Amino acid sequence: MRSKRPPLLLRIAACAIVTTAFADARTPAAAQTNPLWTEVEVKNYLPHMTVPEVQRFLERSDMVLIPVASLEQHGLHLPIGTDYINGVEQAKLIAQEVDVLVAPILLPGQSPYHMGFEGTITLPSTLVQEVYVEAVKSLINHGFKRFLIMNAHGGNRAITTFIVDRINQETAGIAVDLGAASAPFRDRAMAATAPVPDRTVLDRHGGTPETSSSLYLMPTLVDMEAAEPATVSMPDHLEAMLPEVLAGDPTALTVFLAEGLKDASTGKGTSSSEMSSTGVWGTRDPSEATLERGRTMTRVFVDAAVGFVRRWNEIRPPS
Ligand SMILES: [Zn+2]
Structure with missing residues (x-):
């Protein structure tokens, strides 16, 4: 579980909702509007x-x-x-x-x-x-x-x-x-x-x-x-290519990406949770x-x- 403090803008928005709720006591039409609505056309x-x-x-x-x-x-x-x-x-x-x-x-x-x-x-x-x-x-x-x-x-x-x-x-x-x-x-x-x-x-x-x-x-x-x-961590042969990939060798990158980030069922050992x-x-x-x-x-x-x-x-x- 990650603990998450609401970002500043959301906290401001929450204040705005409270303020709006107070104002709504006197403006029934606005009170019927979705309080989560923030979308601008x-x-x-x-x-x-x-x-x-x-x-x-x-x-x-x-x-x-x-x-x-x-x-x-x-x-x-x-x-x-x-x-x-x-x-x-x-x-x-x-x-x-x-x-x-x-x-x-x-x-x-x-x-x-x-x-x-x-x-x-x-x-x-x-x-x-x-x-x-x-x-x-x-x-x-x-x-x-x-x-x-x-x-x-x-x-x-x-x-x-x-x-x-x-x-x-x-x-x-x-x-x-x-x-x-x-x-x-x-x-x-x-x-x-x-x-x-x-x-x-x-x-x-x-x-x-x-x-x-x-x-x-x-x-x-x-x-x-x-x-x-x-x-x-990644399979040893991919790890070995890494210096050339990082150096910008386009061929190394092509070969690296052909195997990297693939479905676990392929057996390549390169799905994101495996690496x-x-x-x-x-x-x-x-x-x-x-x-x-x-x-x-x-x-x-x-x-x-x-x-x-x-x-x-x-x-x-x-x-
Ligand atoms: Zn993305």
Whole structure:
């Protein structure tokens, strides 16, 4: 069990609820409103939009941004919904700068290798891609044409590629993988602004990059007091590759990831509960994460995505 002091903003919110309850004694209408409701309407975010708003959107744009998410363990300090929430928040930020419709479809994705930790939900890869392709067909039916499929979880990489290919091969829609499509724009921005990656220590799932992004994107859901360094062990042959992986050898990384973080049933000994004491895949202390780094990483990604969308609109305007 982790003990958790409510983050400052939640404590302020709790005070606000008490104050509201007092005020409600004199305003019966407000007393009937859900005391937990904090959501603010976000532009171009499908779940918040009415039919007339979707109709007006279609007069401005035919482009949809779909995050491909997951519900899985993220160590002791980040919530199960980290990938879903961070993905949707990034998508919303992009949609404030260019007209793309943000349409989240599923919360869980493919995460069998995190099932050793409570709370993880995993779905078969074939089912996940089927759901997204069917959802895209609905949107095409309403007049949407172009789709940015944005992977928000490493375990969905191949699924994302497959969804993009199925949309392009089987429907009237046109799809790109936003991560790949925005990479040329990101590389330019990254060189100018992002911190140099630490090449001395493993720092992947739930580590300082993801924790930093979370501090920026969903600050009230990060429990930094619970963050602690993981004890990580892995099969000897993977441990032996580690120096070359950390040094940035792309071939070593490919071979390492082909075996790393796989379902316990494969017998590879590389599911997260077999390798990590906390669920974080890395030995760097997640407490070293910073809001500033998260803001920079998010800014670089959002700018790159916006850059790609503007270029796509130039090269192939809505028809
Ligand atoms: Zn994650």
